[in-house]
Amino acid sequence: MRRLIAGNWKMHMLRGEAARLAQDVSAGVANLGCDVVLCPPATALASVAAAVAGGGIGIGGQDCHAEPSGAHTGDISAAQLRDAGAEWVILGHSERRRDHAETDDAVRSKVLAAQAAGLRPIVCVGETADQRIGGRDTEVVGWQIVGSLPKDFTGVLAYEPVWAIGTGQLPEMGEIAAMHRFIRDELLRELGGGGASIPILYGGSVNPDNASAVLRLPEVGGALVGGASLVAAEFLAIARAAAALSNGGGAA
Numbered sequence: 343m344r345r346l347i348a349g350n351w352k353m354h355m356l357r358g359e360a361a362r363l364a365q366d367v368s369a370g371v372a373n374l375g376c377d378v379v380l381c382p383p384a385t386a387l388a389s390v391a392a393a394v395a396g397g398g399i400g401i402g403g404q405d406c407h408a409e410p411s412g413a414h415t416g417d418i419s420a421a422q423l424r425d426a427g428a429e430w431v432i433l434g435h436s437e438r439r440r441d442h443a444e445t446d447d448a449v450r451s452k453v454l455a456a457q458a459a460g461l462r463p464i465v466c467v468g469e470t471a472d473q474r475i476g477g478r479d480t481e482v483v484g485w486q487i488v489g490s491l492p493k494d495f496t497g498v499l500a501y502e503p504v505w506a507i508g509t510g511q512l513p514e515m516g517e518i519a520a521m522h523r524f525i526r527d528e529l530l531r532e533l534g535g536g537g538a539s540i541p542i543l544y545g546g547s548v549n550p551d552n553a554s555a556v557l558r559l560p561e562v563g564g565a566l567v568g569g570a571s572l573v574a575a576e577f578l579a580i581a582r583a584a585a586a587l588s589n590g591g592g593a594a
């Protein structure tokens with residue numbers, strides 16, 4: 343299986359720095375044998391798209407509005423992301439669910455808008471520390487899947503335990519595998535046969551040291567990488583780990 347490694351650059355970097363990082367990544371991943379997507383802040387989308395043009399790297403936004411256009415000051419439509427060079431968009435990231443009170447319903451509307459505009463959504467789900475301690479992690483993730491995905495979902499899912507994002511703490515490998523198995527079953531139940539082919543990424547403190555162990559787990563189709571995606575050498579090491587597995591060393 344060819345893994346997908348997506349970099350979530352969050353609210354980091356100005357256009358020049360972003361274009362330089364994109365060029366460094368692009369030079370390192372040429373012909374690597376894994377899929378790579380970079381999600382810069384919206385202001386840097388066009389310069390990053392130009393920097394990696396023709397290099398086989400996908401570009402993504404970090405959010406879009408549910409409406410195609412209108413009086414929504416400060417928001418960006420899916421078509422505007424496409425126009426700036428994006429083919430992908432991260433939706434429902436826990437930081438947006440937290441900072442902008444995004445509900446599953448809102449995320450689903452955005453997914454529909456993104457798909458209508460020809461973007462591939464990367465939809466994030468994941469439990470908080472309290473929910474996990476309370477033994478509610480699968481219940482929470484299950485409801486997020488039911489609420490956030492339309493029946494004709496054609497994107498990618500990312501399982502990101504909120505407590506693992508930016509903390510250096512990961513679940514046990516067995517726990518990641520169990521959650522991904524659970525998510526696959528939920529996708530099949532919700533989407534029918536189409537649920538079988540949806541890649542499920544893991545996200546939350548992925549780095550060059552743990553990438554290989556995470557990426558070889560069954561049902562882990564790749565990684566959504568935050569902090570480590572801001573350093574070309576680290577992101578490339580993760581991409582190389584993915585490529586090594588995609589070229590025959592992996593489980594599924």
Ligand code: PGA
Nearest residue numbers: 507508546547567568569
């Ligand atoms: P992290 O972020 O890799 O810095 O934990 C992941 C994410 O938020 O997508």
